[in-house]
Amino acid sequence: MRPTIQAVAFDVGETLIRDDRMWEGWANWLGVPRHTLSALVGAVVAQGRDNADALRLARPGLDIAAEAAAREAAGCGEQLDDSDLYADVRPALSTLQAAGLRVIIAGNQSARAGELLRALDLPADVIVTSGEWGVAKPEPAFYQRVIDVAGCAPDRIVYVGDHPVNDVFPARAAGLRTAHLRRGPWGHLWADDADVVEAADWRADTLADLVRIVTT
Incomplete structure:
Protein backbone atom coordinates (compact mmCIF):
# COMPACT_ATOMS: atom_id res chain seq x y z
CA MET A 1 0.00 0.00 0.00
CA ALA A 74 10.09 50.63 -19.12
CA GLY A 75 6.99 49.60 -17.15
CA CYS A 76 6.29 46.70 -19.50
CA GLY A 77 7.37 43.91 -17.20
CA GLU A 78 5.64 40.96 -15.63
CA GLN A 79 1.99 41.22 -14.65
CA LEU A 80 -0.37 38.75 -13.04
CA ASP A 81 -3.93 38.98 -11.82
CA ASP A 82 -6.90 36.66 -11.39
CA SER A 83 -7.62 36.76 -15.13
CA ASP A 84 -4.39 34.81 -15.70
CA LEU A 85 -5.48 31.92 -13.48
CA TYR A 86 -7.11 28.83 -14.91
CA ALA A 87 -10.69 28.66 -13.64
CA ASP A 88 -10.12 25.49 -11.60
CA VAL A 89 -7.15 26.81 -9.60
CA ARG A 90 -8.77 28.43 -6.57
CA PRO A 91 -11.40 25.69 -6.07
CA ALA A 92 -8.77 22.95 -6.34
CA LEU A 93 -6.28 24.55 -3.97
CA SER A 94 -9.02 25.33 -1.46
CA THR A 95 -10.30 21.76 -1.53
CA LEU A 96 -6.81 20.35 -1.00
CA GLN A 97 -6.21 22.62 1.99
CA ALA A 98 -9.61 21.75 3.44
CA ALA A 99 -8.65 18.09 3.16
CA GLY A 100 -5.63 18.77 5.36
CA LEU A 101 -2.96 18.66 2.64
CA ARG A 102 -0.08 21.10 2.54
CA VAL A 103 -0.32 23.13 -0.70
CA ILE A 104 2.90 24.39 -2.28
CA ILE A 105 3.35 26.52 -5.39
CA ALA A 106 6.91 26.30 -6.70
CA GLY A 107 7.91 26.88 -10.31
CA ASN A 108 10.52 28.31 -12.63
CA GLN A 109 9.67 31.98 -12.37
CA SER A 110 11.42 35.19 -11.43
CA ALA A 111 11.49 36.73 -7.96
CA ARG A 112 9.09 39.37 -9.26
CA ALA A 113 6.66 36.64 -10.31
CA GLY A 114 6.83 35.29 -6.78
CA GLU A 115 5.70 38.66 -5.44
CA LEU A 116 2.86 38.80 -7.96
CA LEU A 117 1.73 35.26 -7.14
CA ARG A 118 1.62 35.96 -3.42
CA ALA A 119 -0.37 39.13 -4.07
CA LEU A 120 -3.13 36.97 -5.57
CA ASP A 121 -3.82 35.58 -2.08
CA LEU A 122 -4.10 32.03 -3.35
CA PRO A 123 -5.06 29.24 -0.93
CA ALA A 124 -1.53 27.89 -0.55
CA ASP A 125 0.81 27.32 2.37
CA VAL A 126 3.98 28.17 0.44
CA ILE A 127 4.46 30.22 -2.74
CA VAL A 128 8.02 30.48 -4.01
CA THR A 129 9.90 30.66 -7.31
CA SER A 130 13.21 29.47 -8.69
CA GLY A 131 14.34 33.09 -8.86
CA GLU A 132 13.89 33.38 -5.10
CA TRP A 133 15.51 30.04 -4.35
CA GLY A 134 18.42 30.58 -6.70
CA VAL A 135 17.96 27.15 -8.26
CA ALA A 136 15.68 26.09 -11.10
CA LYS A 137 14.04 22.96 -12.40
CA PRO A 138 15.08 20.39 -13.45
CA GLU A 139 18.01 20.64 -11.02
CA PRO A 140 17.75 18.09 -8.17
CA ALA A 141 18.39 20.89 -5.65
CA PHE A 142 15.08 22.50 -6.66
CA TYR A 143 13.19 19.37 -5.72
CA GLN A 144 15.11 19.07 -2.47
CA ARG A 145 13.84 22.54 -1.62
CA VAL A 146 10.31 21.35 -2.39
CA ILE A 147 10.80 18.43 -0.01
CA ASP A 148 12.15 20.77 2.65
CA VAL A 149 9.16 23.14 2.54
CA ALA A 150 6.72 20.22 2.36
CA GLY A 151 8.08 18.92 5.65
CA CYS A 152 7.38 15.27 4.88
CA ALA A 153 8.89 12.29 3.10
CA PRO A 154 9.26 12.63 -0.70
CA ASP A 155 6.87 9.77 -1.40
CA ARG A 156 4.13 11.65 0.45
CA ILE A 157 4.42 14.62 -1.94
CA VAL A 158 2.82 14.92 -5.38
CA TYR A 159 4.43 17.33 -7.83
CA VAL A 160 1.96 18.53 -10.48
CA GLY A 161 3.09 19.97 -13.79
CA ASP A 162 2.71 20.00 -17.55
CA HIS A 163 6.37 19.70 -18.57
CA PRO A 164 7.95 16.23 -18.75
CA VAL A 165 11.60 17.33 -18.58
CA ASN A 166 11.14 20.04 -15.94
CA ASP A 167 8.36 18.49 -13.87
CA VAL A 168 7.58 14.80 -14.22
CA PHE A 169 10.99 13.22 -14.79
CA PRO A 170 13.08 15.16 -12.23
CA ALA A 171 10.35 15.04 -9.57
CA ARG A 172 10.18 11.27 -9.92
CA ALA A 173 13.99 11.05 -9.80
CA ALA A 174 13.87 12.99 -6.51
CA GLY A 175 11.51 10.41 -5.04
CA LEU A 176 8.31 12.45 -5.30
CA ARG A 177 5.11 11.13 -6.77
CA THR A 178 4.08 12.87 -9.95
CA ALA A 179 0.99 14.03 -11.81
CA HIS A 180 1.21 15.14 -15.43
CA LEU A 181 -1.38 17.73 -16.40
CA ARG A 182 -2.69 17.84 -19.96
CA ARG A 183 -2.61 21.62 -20.16
CA GLY A 184 -0.67 24.09 -22.29
CA PRO A 185 1.57 23.16 -25.25
CA TRP A 186 3.83 20.77 -23.34
CA GLY A 187 0.98 19.10 -21.50
CA HIS A 188 -1.01 18.36 -24.63
CA LEU A 189 1.88 17.41 -26.88
CA TRP A 190 3.51 14.95 -24.48
CA ALA A 191 0.46 13.63 -22.64
CA ASP A 192 0.51 10.23 -24.34
CA ASP A 193 4.26 9.90 -24.71
CA ALA A 194 5.33 6.45 -23.50
CA ASP A 195 8.02 7.82 -21.17
CA VAL A 196 5.59 10.29 -19.60
CA VAL A 197 2.95 7.62 -19.16
CA GLU A 198 5.50 5.40 -17.41
CA ALA A 199 6.96 8.15 -15.20
CA ALA A 200 3.74 9.81 -14.03
CA ASP A 201 1.86 8.23 -11.13
CA TRP A 202 -1.24 9.98 -12.43
CA ARG A 203 -2.33 11.93 -15.48
CA ALA A 204 -5.10 14.50 -15.32
CA ASP A 205 -6.96 16.82 -17.69
CA THR A 206 -7.98 19.30 -14.98
CA LEU A 207 -7.09 20.17 -11.41
CA ALA A 208 -10.52 18.92 -10.39
CA ASP A 209 -9.43 15.50 -11.68
CA LEU A 210 -6.25 15.79 -9.62
CA VAL A 211 -8.15 16.66 -6.45
CA ARG A 212 -10.30 13.54 -6.83
CA ILE A 213 -7.20 11.43 -7.35
CA VAL A 214 -5.23 12.57 -4.31
CA THR A 215 -8.13 12.87 -1.85
CA THR A 216 -9.71 9.45 -2.42
Missing part, protein backbone atom coordinates in the same frame (compact mmCIF):
# COMPACT_ATOMS: atom_id res chain seq x y z
CA ARG A 2 1.38 3.41 -1.01
CA PRO A 3 1.95 6.10 1.64
CA THR A 4 -0.80 8.66 2.16
CA ILE A 5 -0.31 11.94 0.34
CA GLN A 6 0.44 14.82 2.72
CA ALA A 7 1.49 17.61 0.35
CA VAL A 8 0.78 18.69 -3.21
CA ALA A 9 3.26 20.96 -5.01
CA PHE A 10 2.36 22.79 -8.21
CA ASP A 11 4.28 24.09 -11.17
CA VAL A 12 3.11 27.57 -12.21
CA GLY A 13 3.17 28.30 -15.96
CA GLU A 14 0.45 26.40 -17.83
CA THR A 15 -0.41 24.53 -14.65
CA LEU A 16 -1.94 27.33 -12.60
CA ILE A 17 -1.36 30.35 -14.83
CA ARG A 18 -2.05 30.76 -18.54
CA ASP A 19 1.03 32.03 -20.36
CA ASP A 20 -0.95 34.08 -22.89
CA ARG A 21 -0.14 37.44 -21.32
CA MET A 22 3.57 36.61 -21.02
CA TRP A 23 3.98 35.70 -24.69
CA GLU A 24 1.82 38.61 -25.83
CA GLY A 25 4.02 40.96 -23.81
CA TRP A 26 7.19 39.57 -25.37
CA ALA A 27 5.73 39.76 -28.88
CA ASN A 28 4.79 43.40 -28.38
CA TRP A 29 8.19 44.24 -26.87
CA LEU A 30 10.15 42.58 -29.66
CA GLY A 31 7.89 43.93 -32.39
CA VAL A 32 7.04 40.44 -33.59
CA PRO A 33 3.50 39.46 -34.66
CA ARG A 34 1.85 37.47 -31.88
CA HIS A 35 1.03 34.60 -34.21
CA THR A 36 4.68 34.39 -35.28
CA LEU A 37 5.93 34.11 -31.72
CA SER A 38 3.18 31.64 -30.84
CA ALA A 39 4.19 29.47 -33.80
CA LEU A 40 7.83 29.61 -32.71
CA VAL A 41 6.83 28.53 -29.20
CA GLY A 42 5.00 25.57 -30.72
CA ALA A 43 8.02 24.68 -32.81
CA VAL A 44 10.48 24.61 -29.92
CA VAL A 45 8.00 22.67 -27.78
CA ALA A 46 7.68 20.04 -30.51
CA GLN A 47 11.47 19.81 -30.66
CA GLY A 48 11.73 19.34 -26.91
CA ARG A 49 13.59 22.63 -26.50
CA ASP A 50 13.28 25.31 -23.84
CA ASN A 51 10.44 27.80 -24.37
CA ALA A 52 12.93 30.66 -24.19
CA ASP A 53 14.45 29.45 -27.45
CA ALA A 54 11.38 30.90 -29.18
CA LEU A 55 12.55 34.37 -28.16
CA ARG A 56 16.05 33.68 -29.46
CA LEU A 57 14.60 32.55 -32.78
CA ALA A 58 12.55 35.72 -33.01
CA ARG A 59 15.58 37.88 -32.10
CA PRO A 60 18.90 36.05 -32.67
CA GLY A 61 21.49 36.84 -30.05
CA LEU A 62 18.87 38.13 -27.60
CA ASP A 63 20.07 38.47 -23.99
CA ILE A 64 16.81 37.46 -22.33
CA ALA A 65 17.77 38.51 -18.80
CA ALA A 66 18.91 41.95 -19.96
CA GLU A 67 15.84 42.39 -22.11
CA ALA A 68 13.54 41.37 -19.26
CA ALA A 69 15.20 43.99 -17.06
CA ALA A 70 14.70 46.58 -19.79
CA ARG A 71 11.02 45.68 -19.98
CA GLU A 72 10.64 46.13 -16.23
CA ALA A 73 12.42 49.49 -16.34
Whole structure:
Protein backbone atom coordinates (compact mmCIF):
# COMPACT_ATOMS: atom_id res chain seq x y z
CA MET A 1 0.00 0.00 0.00
CA ARG A 2 1.38 3.41 -1.01
CA PRO A 3 1.95 6.10 1.64
CA THR A 4 -0.80 8.66 2.16
CA ILE A 5 -0.31 11.94 0.34
CA GLN A 6 0.44 14.82 2.72
CA ALA A 7 1.49 17.61 0.35
CA VAL A 8 0.78 18.69 -3.21
CA ALA A 9 3.26 20.96 -5.01
CA PHE A 10 2.36 22.79 -8.21
CA ASP A 11 4.28 24.09 -11.17
CA VAL A 12 3.11 27.57 -12.21
CA GLY A 13 3.17 28.30 -15.96
CA GLU A 14 0.45 26.40 -17.83
CA THR A 15 -0.41 24.53 -14.65
CA LEU A 16 -1.94 27.33 -12.60
CA ILE A 17 -1.36 30.35 -14.83
CA ARG A 18 -2.05 30.76 -18.54
CA ASP A 19 1.03 32.03 -20.36
CA ASP A 20 -0.95 34.08 -22.89
CA ARG A 21 -0.14 37.44 -21.32
CA MET A 22 3.57 36.61 -21.02
CA TRP A 23 3.98 35.70 -24.69
CA GLU A 24 1.82 38.61 -25.83
CA GLY A 25 4.02 40.96 -23.81
CA TRP A 26 7.19 39.57 -25.37
CA ALA A 27 5.73 39.76 -28.88
CA ASN A 28 4.79 43.40 -28.38
CA TRP A 29 8.19 44.24 -26.87
CA LEU A 30 10.15 42.58 -29.66
CA GLY A 31 7.89 43.93 -32.39
CA VAL A 32 7.04 40.44 -33.59
CA PRO A 33 3.50 39.46 -34.66
CA ARG A 34 1.85 37.47 -31.88
CA HIS A 35 1.03 34.60 -34.21
CA THR A 36 4.68 34.39 -35.28
CA LEU A 37 5.93 34.11 -31.72
CA SER A 38 3.18 31.64 -30.84
CA ALA A 39 4.19 29.47 -33.80
CA LEU A 40 7.83 29.61 -32.71
CA VAL A 41 6.83 28.53 -29.20
CA GLY A 42 5.00 25.57 -30.72
CA ALA A 43 8.02 24.68 -32.81
CA VAL A 44 10.48 24.61 -29.92
CA VAL A 45 8.00 22.67 -27.78
CA ALA A 46 7.68 20.04 -30.51
CA GLN A 47 11.47 19.81 -30.66
CA GLY A 48 11.73 19.34 -26.91
CA ARG A 49 13.59 22.63 -26.50
CA ASP A 50 13.28 25.31 -23.84
CA ASN A 51 10.44 27.80 -24.37
CA ALA A 52 12.93 30.66 -24.19
CA ASP A 53 14.45 29.45 -27.45
CA ALA A 54 11.38 30.90 -29.18
CA LEU A 55 12.55 34.37 -28.16
CA ARG A 56 16.05 33.68 -29.46
CA LEU A 57 14.60 32.55 -32.78
CA ALA A 58 12.55 35.72 -33.01
CA ARG A 59 15.58 37.88 -32.10
CA PRO A 60 18.90 36.05 -32.67
CA GLY A 61 21.49 36.84 -30.05
CA LEU A 62 18.87 38.13 -27.60
CA ASP A 63 20.07 38.47 -23.99
CA ILE A 64 16.81 37.46 -22.33
CA ALA A 65 17.77 38.51 -18.80
CA ALA A 66 18.91 41.95 -19.96
CA GLU A 67 15.84 42.39 -22.11
CA ALA A 68 13.54 41.37 -19.26
CA ALA A 69 15.20 43.99 -17.06
CA ALA A 70 14.70 46.58 -19.79
CA ARG A 71 11.02 45.68 -19.98
CA GLU A 72 10.64 46.13 -16.23
CA ALA A 73 12.42 49.49 -16.34
CA ALA A 74 10.09 50.63 -19.12
CA GLY A 75 6.99 49.60 -17.15
CA CYS A 76 6.29 46.70 -19.50
CA GLY A 77 7.37 43.91 -17.20
CA GLU A 78 5.64 40.96 -15.63
CA GLN A 79 1.99 41.22 -14.65
CA LEU A 80 -0.37 38.75 -13.04
CA ASP A 81 -3.93 38.98 -11.82
CA ASP A 82 -6.90 36.66 -11.39
CA SER A 83 -7.62 36.76 -15.13
CA ASP A 84 -4.39 34.81 -15.70
CA LEU A 85 -5.48 31.92 -13.48
CA TYR A 86 -7.11 28.83 -14.91
CA ALA A 87 -10.69 28.66 -13.64
CA ASP A 88 -10.12 25.49 -11.60
CA VAL A 89 -7.15 26.81 -9.60
CA ARG A 90 -8.77 28.43 -6.57
CA PRO A 91 -11.40 25.69 -6.07
CA ALA A 92 -8.77 22.95 -6.34
CA LEU A 93 -6.28 24.55 -3.97
CA SER A 94 -9.02 25.33 -1.46
CA THR A 95 -10.30 21.76 -1.53
CA LEU A 96 -6.81 20.35 -1.00
CA GLN A 97 -6.21 22.62 1.99
CA ALA A 98 -9.61 21.75 3.44
CA ALA A 99 -8.65 18.09 3.16
CA GLY A 100 -5.63 18.77 5.36
CA LEU A 101 -2.96 18.66 2.64
CA ARG A 102 -0.08 21.10 2.54
CA VAL A 103 -0.32 23.13 -0.70
CA ILE A 104 2.90 24.39 -2.28
CA ILE A 105 3.35 26.52 -5.39
CA ALA A 106 6.91 26.30 -6.70
CA GLY A 107 7.91 26.88 -10.31
CA ASN A 108 10.52 28.31 -12.63
CA GLN A 109 9.67 31.98 -12.37
CA SER A 110 11.42 35.19 -11.43
CA ALA A 111 11.49 36.73 -7.96
CA ARG A 112 9.09 39.37 -9.26
CA ALA A 113 6.66 36.64 -10.31
CA GLY A 114 6.83 35.29 -6.78
CA GLU A 115 5.70 38.66 -5.44
CA LEU A 116 2.86 38.80 -7.96
CA LEU A 117 1.73 35.26 -7.14
CA ARG A 118 1.62 35.96 -3.42
CA ALA A 119 -0.37 39.13 -4.07
CA LEU A 120 -3.13 36.97 -5.57
CA ASP A 121 -3.82 35.58 -2.08
CA LEU A 122 -4.10 32.03 -3.35
CA PRO A 123 -5.06 29.24 -0.93
CA ALA A 124 -1.53 27.89 -0.55
CA ASP A 125 0.81 27.32 2.37
CA VAL A 126 3.98 28.17 0.44
CA ILE A 127 4.46 30.22 -2.74
CA VAL A 128 8.02 30.48 -4.01
CA THR A 129 9.90 30.66 -7.31
CA SER A 130 13.21 29.47 -8.69
CA GLY A 131 14.34 33.09 -8.86
CA GLU A 132 13.89 33.38 -5.10
CA TRP A 133 15.51 30.04 -4.35
CA GLY A 134 18.42 30.58 -6.70
CA VAL A 135 17.96 27.15 -8.26
CA ALA A 136 15.68 26.09 -11.10
CA LYS A 137 14.04 22.96 -12.40
CA PRO A 138 15.08 20.39 -13.45
CA GLU A 139 18.01 20.64 -11.02
CA PRO A 140 17.75 18.09 -8.17
CA ALA A 141 18.39 20.89 -5.65
CA PHE A 142 15.08 22.50 -6.66
CA TYR A 143 13.19 19.37 -5.72
CA GLN A 144 15.11 19.07 -2.47
CA ARG A 145 13.84 22.54 -1.62
CA VAL A 146 10.31 21.35 -2.39
CA ILE A 147 10.80 18.43 -0.01
CA ASP A 148 12.15 20.77 2.65
CA VAL A 149 9.16 23.14 2.54
CA ALA A 150 6.72 20.22 2.36
CA GLY A 151 8.08 18.92 5.65
CA CYS A 152 7.38 15.27 4.88
CA ALA A 153 8.89 12.29 3.10
CA PRO A 154 9.26 12.63 -0.70
CA ASP A 155 6.87 9.77 -1.40
CA ARG A 156 4.13 11.65 0.45
CA ILE A 157 4.42 14.62 -1.94
CA VAL A 158 2.82 14.92 -5.38
CA TYR A 159 4.43 17.33 -7.83
CA VAL A 160 1.96 18.53 -10.48
CA GLY A 161 3.09 19.97 -13.79
CA ASP A 162 2.71 20.00 -17.55
CA HIS A 163 6.37 19.70 -18.57
CA PRO A 164 7.95 16.23 -18.75
CA VAL A 165 11.60 17.33 -18.58
CA ASN A 166 11.14 20.04 -15.94
CA ASP A 167 8.36 18.49 -13.87
CA VAL A 168 7.58 14.80 -14.22
CA PHE A 169 10.99 13.22 -14.79
CA PRO A 170 13.08 15.16 -12.23
CA ALA A 171 10.35 15.04 -9.57
CA ARG A 172 10.18 11.27 -9.92
CA ALA A 173 13.99 11.05 -9.80
CA ALA A 174 13.87 12.99 -6.51
CA GLY A 175 11.51 10.41 -5.04
CA LEU A 176 8.31 12.45 -5.30
CA ARG A 177 5.11 11.13 -6.77
CA THR A 178 4.08 12.87 -9.95
CA ALA A 179 0.99 14.03 -11.81
CA HIS A 180 1.21 15.14 -15.43
CA LEU A 181 -1.38 17.73 -16.40
CA ARG A 182 -2.69 17.84 -19.96
CA ARG A 183 -2.61 21.62 -20.16
CA GLY A 184 -0.67 24.09 -22.29
CA PRO A 185 1.57 23.16 -25.25
CA TRP A 186 3.83 20.77 -23.34
CA GLY A 187 0.98 19.10 -21.50
CA HIS A 188 -1.01 18.36 -24.63
CA LEU A 189 1.88 17.41 -26.88
CA TRP A 190 3.51 14.95 -24.48
CA ALA A 191 0.46 13.63 -22.64
CA ASP A 192 0.51 10.23 -24.34
CA ASP A 193 4.26 9.90 -24.71
CA ALA A 194 5.33 6.45 -23.50
CA ASP A 195 8.02 7.82 -21.17
CA VAL A 196 5.59 10.29 -19.60
CA VAL A 197 2.95 7.62 -19.16
CA GLU A 198 5.50 5.40 -17.41
CA ALA A 199 6.96 8.15 -15.20
CA ALA A 200 3.74 9.81 -14.03
CA ASP A 201 1.86 8.23 -11.13
CA TRP A 202 -1.24 9.98 -12.43
CA ARG A 203 -2.33 11.93 -15.48
CA ALA A 204 -5.10 14.50 -15.32
CA ASP A 205 -6.96 16.82 -17.69
CA THR A 206 -7.98 19.30 -14.98
CA LEU A 207 -7.09 20.17 -11.41
CA ALA A 208 -10.52 18.92 -10.39
CA ASP A 209 -9.43 15.50 -11.68
CA LEU A 210 -6.25 15.79 -9.62
CA VAL A 211 -8.15 16.66 -6.45
CA ARG A 212 -10.30 13.54 -6.83
CA ILE A 213 -7.20 11.43 -7.35
CA VAL A 214 -5.23 12.57 -4.31
CA THR A 215 -8.13 12.87 -1.85
CA THR A 216 -9.71 9.45 -2.42
